[in-house]
Structures are given as C-alpha cells and as structure tokens.
Amino acid sequence: RKEVEQDPGPFNVPEGATVAFNCTYSNSASQSFFWYRQDCRKEPKLLMSVYSSGNEDGRFTAQLNRASQYISLLIRDSKLSDSATYLCVVNMRNSGYALNFGKGTSLLVTP
Amino acid sequence: DAGVIQSPRHEVTEMGQEVTLRCKPISGHNSLFWYRQTMMRGLELLIYFNNNVPIDDSGMPEDRFSAKMPNASFSTLKIQPSEPRDSAVYFCASSTARRNTGELFFGEGSRLTVL
Numbered sequence: 001r002k003e004v005e006q007d008p009g010p011f012n013v014p015e016g017a018t019v020a021f022n023c024t025y026s027n028s029a030s031q032s033f034f035w036y037r038q039d040c041r042k043e044p045k046l047l048m049s050v051y052s053s054g055n056e057d058g059r060f061t062a063q064l065n066r067a068s069q070y071i072s073l074l075i076r077d078s079k080l081s082d083s084a085t086y087l088c089v090v091n092m093r094n095s096g097y098a099l100n101f102g103k104g105t106s107l108l109v110t111p
Numbered sequence: 112d113a114g115v116i117q118s119p120r121h122e123v124t125e126m127g128q129e130v131t132l133r134c135k136p137i138s139g140h141n142s143l144f145w146y147r148q149t150m151m152r153g154l155e156l157l158i159y160f161n162n163n164v165p166i167d168d169s170g171m172p173e174d175r176f177s178a179k180m181p182n183a184s185f186s187t188l189k190i191q192p193s194e195p196r197d198s199a200v201y202f203c204a205s206s207t208a209r210r211n212t213g214e215l216f217f218g219e220g221s222r223l224t225v226l
Contacts, residue, residue: 034213042219043202043218043220044154046213046214091213098166099213103153
C-alpha cells in the first residue's frame with residue numbers, strides 16, 4: 001500500500017466551479033505536508049504547504065486533519081489554467097528532507 | 112537563474128545497454144534527489160544525497176542502478192544493463208536542507224525508453 005493515497009480522477013469541472021481534492025497518508029509520523037502541481041509532460045512544482053491550522057493562498061485552501069491522517073485542497077473559481085495534476089506530498093522527520101508523493105489527482109477545467 | 116539541469120532530455124536505447132543520466136543541481140543547494148515517474152507507480156524516490164553523501168538509497172530498484180555525486184554541482188544515475196521496465200521519466204531535484212520548506216526544485220526530467 002502506497003504511503004500517500006489520492007483519487008486519481010480525472011475531475012472535469014466547468015470554469016468558475018469549486019473543486020476539492022482529498023489525500024490520505026498512512027504514516028502517523030509524517031511531519032510536513034504539501035501540495036505540488038504538475039502540468040502535462042512537465043516537472044512538479046510546489047503549489048503550497050499545508051499547515052495544521054489550515055491555510056489559504058488566493059483561490060487555494062489547504063486543510064490538514066492529523067487525527068484522520070487526511071489532507072485536502074480546495075480550489076475556488078476554477079480557471080482553465082488550473083488544469084493539471086495535483087500531487088499530495090508528505091515528509092517524515094526520519095526521512096530527512098525526502099518527500100513522498102501521491103500519484104496525483106488530474107483536474108480538467110473546461111470552458 | 113539557472114534551474115536544475117538534466118541531460119539527456121530524451122533517450123531511446125535497447126535492452127542491455129548502459130544508460131547514464133546527468134544532473135546539475137541549483138548552485139548553493141546541498142540536497143539532491145533522484146525520482147522516477149511512471150503512470151503505474153507515480154513518483155518514486157530512488158536516492159538522495161546531502162552534501163554529496165548518499166543518505167538513503169533504499170528506493171534504488173536493484174543492483175543495476177547506481178548513483179554518484181562526485182561534487183556539489185554534478186550527479187549521475189546509471190542503469191546497467193537497462194531493461195524495458197526501466198522506461199520512465201527520471202527527475203532530478205535539489206533543495207536547501209537548511210530550511211525544510213518542502214520545496215524541491217525539479218529538473219525537466221529525462222524521458223527514458225528501453226526497447
């Protein structure tokens with residue numbers, strides 16, 4: 001079983017819609033949490049960190065529930081340019097700075 | 112600013128041949144990571160270095176894979192002999208371990224096809 005699980009999608013939503021992605025992780029020792037974005041045939045790039053109290057960056061909101069080992073990403077007012085794969089990422093203290101990536105959730109925003 | 116530079120961008124080779132992938136991390140970054148991405152398994156960490164020293168190579172699939180980092184500005188990932196199941200995109204990434212912000216800077220990847 002992979003340490004980080006995500007629904008692969010695809011999520012097809014119209015422009016302007018709100019969409020939410022979920023992610024679960026198996027290791028309760030996980031310390032840090034992130035969302036990365038990967039465009040088709042490109043490299044992954046950091047979208048945002050996920051803090052225990054939840055955090056927001058413009059149209060993007062990330063939430064963490066340590067008790068349930070669950071992370072979420074909410075995108076409001078979807079844009080065509082949001083179409084990409086969103087990767088849930090966790091880091092464990094004893095893994096140094098290596099990150100474990102989920103397989104990603106594919107989002108397609110349509111006109 | 113120069114990002115992480117990987118070469119070659121694409122390689123097509125035949126089973127049994129040796130493959131060498133190269134990576135130049137961002138100057139000043141002291142951690143370097145090799146990941147492999149496939150549709151089936153997603154992004155998998157193969158090995159990572161801190162200050163040129165291999166820290167964790169538990170993700171290296173088998174003895175056919177080896178990685179080196181002879182200095183702070185260069186790393187190689189070698190597959191010998193290559194097999195069709197090694198076909199994947201291999202990403203190199205670097206970061207500054209001083210601040211664990213979670214930001215890895217990835218190269219554009221090396222797309223390997225083994226026939």
